[in-house]
Amino acid sequence: MDDSLRKRAVGNMSLAAAQERLMLSFRFSPETERIPVPKARDRVTAEPVYARQSMPSFPASAMDGIAVRAERTRTACPDRPLRLTEGVDYHPVNTGDPLPKGTDAVIMIERVRRIDERTVEIREPAVPWKHVRSVGEDVVRGEMILPAHHHIRPVDLGVLLAGGVTEVPVVAKPRVAILPTGSELVPPGKALERGEIIEFNGTVFSSYLEEWGADPDYRGIVGDDPELLRRAILDAVETCDWVVVNAGSSVGSEDYTRDVVQDLGEVILHGVATSPGSPVLLGKVRNKPVIGLPGYPVAAYLALEWFVRPLIDYWFGVKASPRPRLQVRLEEDVKSKEGREHFVRVSIGRIGGRYVARPLPRGAGSTMSLARADGLLRIPSRHGPIKAGEEMEAELLRPKEQIDRTLWVAGGHDPALDLLVNLLREDRSPFSLSVAGIGSIRGLRSLGRGGCHMAAIHLGDEGDGGEHRRWVRRFIPDKEVFLLRLAVRPFGWLVAKGNPTGFSGPEDLSGSGVRLVNRQEGSGTRLFLDRLLQEKGIDPSTVDGYEREVSSPWRVAAAVEDGSADVGMGTLAVARRFGLEFLPLRKEPFDLVIPLEVAESEAGKMLMDTVRSDAFRAAAASLERGDFVGPANGRAYNTDRFRKGRSGKRS
Numbered sequence: 001m002d003d004s005l006r007k008r009a010v011g012n013m014s015l016a017a018a019q020e021r022l023m024l025s026f027r028f029s030p031e032t033e034r035i036p037v038p039k040a041r042d043r044v045t046a047e048p049v050y051a052r053q054s055m056p057s058f059p060a061s062a063m064d065g066i067a068v069r070a071e072r073t074r075t076a077c078p079d080r081p082l083r084l085t086e087g088v089d090y091h092p093v094n095t096g097d098p099l100p101k102g103t104d105a106v107i108m109i110e111r112v113r114r115i116d117e118r119t120v121e122i123r124e125p126a127v128p129w130k131h132v133r134s135v136g137e138d139v140v141r142g143e144m145i146l147p148a149h150h151h152i153r154p155v156d157l158g159v160l161l162a163g164g165v166t167e168v169p170v171v172a173k174p175r176v177a178i179l180p181t182g183s184e185l186v187p188p189g190k191a192l193e194r195g196e197i198i199e200f201n202g203t204v205f206s207s208y209l210e211e212w213g214a215d216p217d218y219r220g221i222v223g224d225d226p227e228l229l230r231r232a233i234l235d236a237v238e239t240c241d242w243v244v245v246n247a248g249s250s251v252g253s254e255d256y257t258r259d260v261v262q263d264l265g266e267v268i269l270h271g272v273a274t275s276p277g278s279p280v281l282l283g284k285v286r287n288k289p290v291i292g293l294p295g296y297p298v299a300a301y302l303a304l305e306w307f308v309r310p311l312i313d314y315w316f317g318v319k320a321s322p323r324p325r326l327q328v329r330l331e332e333d334v335k336s337k338e339g340r341e342h343f344v345r346v347s348i349g350r351i352g353g354r355y356v357a358r359p360l361p362r363g364a365g366s367t368m369s370l371a372r373a374d375g376l377l378r379i380p381s382r383h384g385p386i387k388a389g390e391e392m393e394a395e396l397l398r399p400k401e402q403i404d405r406t407l408w409v410a411g412g413h414d415p416a417l418d419l420l421v422n423l424l425r426e427d428r429s430p431f432s433l434s435v436a437g438i439g440s441i442r443g444l445r446s447l448g449r450g451g452c453h454m455a456a457i458h459l460g461d462e463g464d465g466g467e468h469r470r471w472v473r474r475f476i477p478d479k480e481v482f483l484l485r486l487a488v489r490p491f492g493w494l495v496a497k498g499n500p501t502g503f504s505g506p507e508d509l510s511g512s513g514v515r516l517v518n519r520q521e522g523s524g525t526r527l528f529l530d531r532l533l534q535e536k537g538i539d540p541s542t543v544d545g546y547e548r549e550v551s552s553p554w555r556v557a558a559a560v561e562d563g564s565a566d567v568g569m570g571t572l573a574v575a576r577r578f579g580l581e582f583l584p585l586r587k588e589p590f591d592l593v594i595p596l597e598v599a600e601s602e603a604g605k606m607l608m609d610t611v612r613s614d615a616f617r618a619a620a621a622s623l624e625r626g627d628f629v630g631p632a633n634g635r636a637y638n639t640d641r642f643r644k645g646r647s648g649k650r651s
């Protein structure tokens with residue numbers, strides 16, 4: 001047996017213990033840099049900074065007016081106005097001017113009546129030192145402006161400069177080497193050969209590290225070769241403070257990070273009890289941290305935050321504030337095994353005054369689901385699975401105010417929804433739309449129990465106008481709802497160009513070697529297929545590929561395109577986008593189901609106006625013809641439509 005196949009599984013220390021172990025393994029003594037104040041934003045002070053001069057450095061007028069000696073104006077009153085002569089009793093001053101010698105108060109110009117060129121009159125006495133900024137009123141020489149280990153903000157630059165400081169001592173940034181490893185990796189932009197993967201984790205790491213205050217040093221892709229990795233780590237520890245190695249920390253035959261680190265230094269620990277993100281390697285080479293992160297992007301970014309971010313904060317001596325949290329109710333069950341902490345990405349919507357969370361795809365490779373997530377559930381290792389309806393705390397990845405202003409559509413998917421998302425943004429709408437493609441039936445069910453604002457459905461044929469209404473009544477019997485038509489889409493079979501298997505209809509799905517790619521249960525497409533099979537008396541278990549479920553029309557098309565399936569169902573627009581052949585079956589309406597209270601809300605009205613706009617209608621019409629259109633770029637920004645906020649017609 002190949003030795004690498006006998007590698008041990010990774011360990012499972014708890015995340016908290018692993019973080020502590022890492023922190024206890026290093027002591028840092030970062031250098032201090034002196035940098036010009038204008039460049040100091042987001043840096044961290046290395047020492048306290050004291051004012052070198054006072055601000056203001058002279059008594060200054062705080063208002064436009066006249067400077068006087070207060071004592072000389074004592075007799076002024078409304079009955080006996082006092083006349084003052086310029087150059088003798090008063091001096092004109094503007095805000096910020098030094099107070100002329102011999103004066104100690106300023107009278108605002110509004111309180112002064114001009115008599116002639118050199119004479120003014122006042123009706124009340126000046127109060128000594130009123131409207132005068134005394135020396136050091138703002139910053140006083142010798143005062144501490146910023147303490148040590150302070151994260152410098154734009155306003156701090158102002159007080160530093162005002163206090164006569166031009167250079168500020170800051171903690172030098174930790175230089176962090178980033179070593180993406182893997183012979184399958186290629187730089188972005190290259191035309192991909194089979195098996196090649198675009199290297200993007202390195203860029204994401206660099207960007208997070210910059211955001212957290214470190215200085216990333218991206219050192220390029222290292223192939224799967226222990227000698228190359230060894231040299232890359234040794235080079236990196238020469239010039240960098242820490243090293244982050246990406247991938248190769250698991251137990252595959254080409255995962256060398258552990259052995260190389262062991263050989264060059266010490267493995268502190270390998271493997272944490274989390275999902276995703278478990279194959280983490282923490283090591284020490286030449287007394288410097290070497291951190292091996294899993295290759296799968298979501299696992300990698302979470303683990304970067306768990307292990308590298310606290311090191312950065314420790315280096316700078318600052319404490320990052322934790323993300324805001326929010327109590328949410330789970331829309332669906334969430335599986336989680338005891339003994340491991342689970343991190344689950346969720347979308348969050350505010351529905352009927354409470355926050356509802358829907359779990360997003362769990363795969364550690366699903367970058368899109370992290371990019372789209374509103375929050376993160378952290379399920380403790382002793383918790384076990386979570387049932388739909390349970391409440392939990394979520395960490396927010398998006399501001400709550402944005403979540404509050406998002407309408408949530410769940411159900412079937414169509415490019416018309418993307419169009420809506422973009423039109424709302426183009427129109428500078430305060431509201432946005434978030435789409436959960438979970439299938440028409442699940443969308444209706446979710447709407448029925450208050451799990452989303454609207455459902456999107458395609459469950460019928462254009463010929464049968466009542467079909468959608470019947471579905472709605474079945475799932476939402478007790479709510480008044482609108483049906484808003486977005487499009488009528490040509491729907492049919494998608495096959496490769498030239499229809500190589502000669503597919504002609506459902507009869508060909510059974511026993512003829514044609515491979516199907518199916519949609520998930522609860523989708524309108526699945527329902528339609530099941531009906532066709534039933535009509536033809538075809539047993540689904542005889543259909544090759546019936547069990548292969550994908551979760552969107554795009555994934556159906558992608559499977560047909562890559563040749564792993566021969567046929568699937570989808571719209572003409574999707575077929576065109578993928579260059580596939582389309583065999584039409586029906587024209588199906590794609591409708592939004594909108595409860596009355598949502599339709600009458602400000603957000604609902606805005607959405608309905610957008611659906612009725614010329615821009616949407618034109619774009620939707622081309623979708624119906626099967627032409628894919630992008631967002632209507634360059635369209636004039638029309639505030640008027642939103643101010644009017646007309647309400648919708650009932651369907």
Ligand SMILES: Nc1nc2c(c(=O)[nH]1)N[C@H]1C(S)=C(S)[C@@H](COP(=O)(O)OP(=O)(O)OC[C@H]3O[C@@H](n4cnc5c(N)ncnc54)[C@H](O)[C@@H]3O)O[C@H]1N2
Nearest residue numbers: 180197198199200201202247248249250255294295296299
């Ligand atoms: N038999 C087992 N297999 C695996 C286990 C296990 O316990 N037993 N753990 C799984 C888990 S969990 C994870 S996470 C991954 C981690 O594997 P590696 O860290 O060794 O990463 P790779 O296998 O090299 O890559 C995984 C995946 O990610 C892609 N990748 C890698 N680097 C990049 C990059 N810089 N940019 C973009 N994408 C990248 C890579 O191509 C792979 O597709 O192991 C499981 N397996």
Ligand code: MOO
Nearest residue numbers: 276277278299364
């Ligand atoms: O720990 Mo891995 O990240 O789940 O796929």
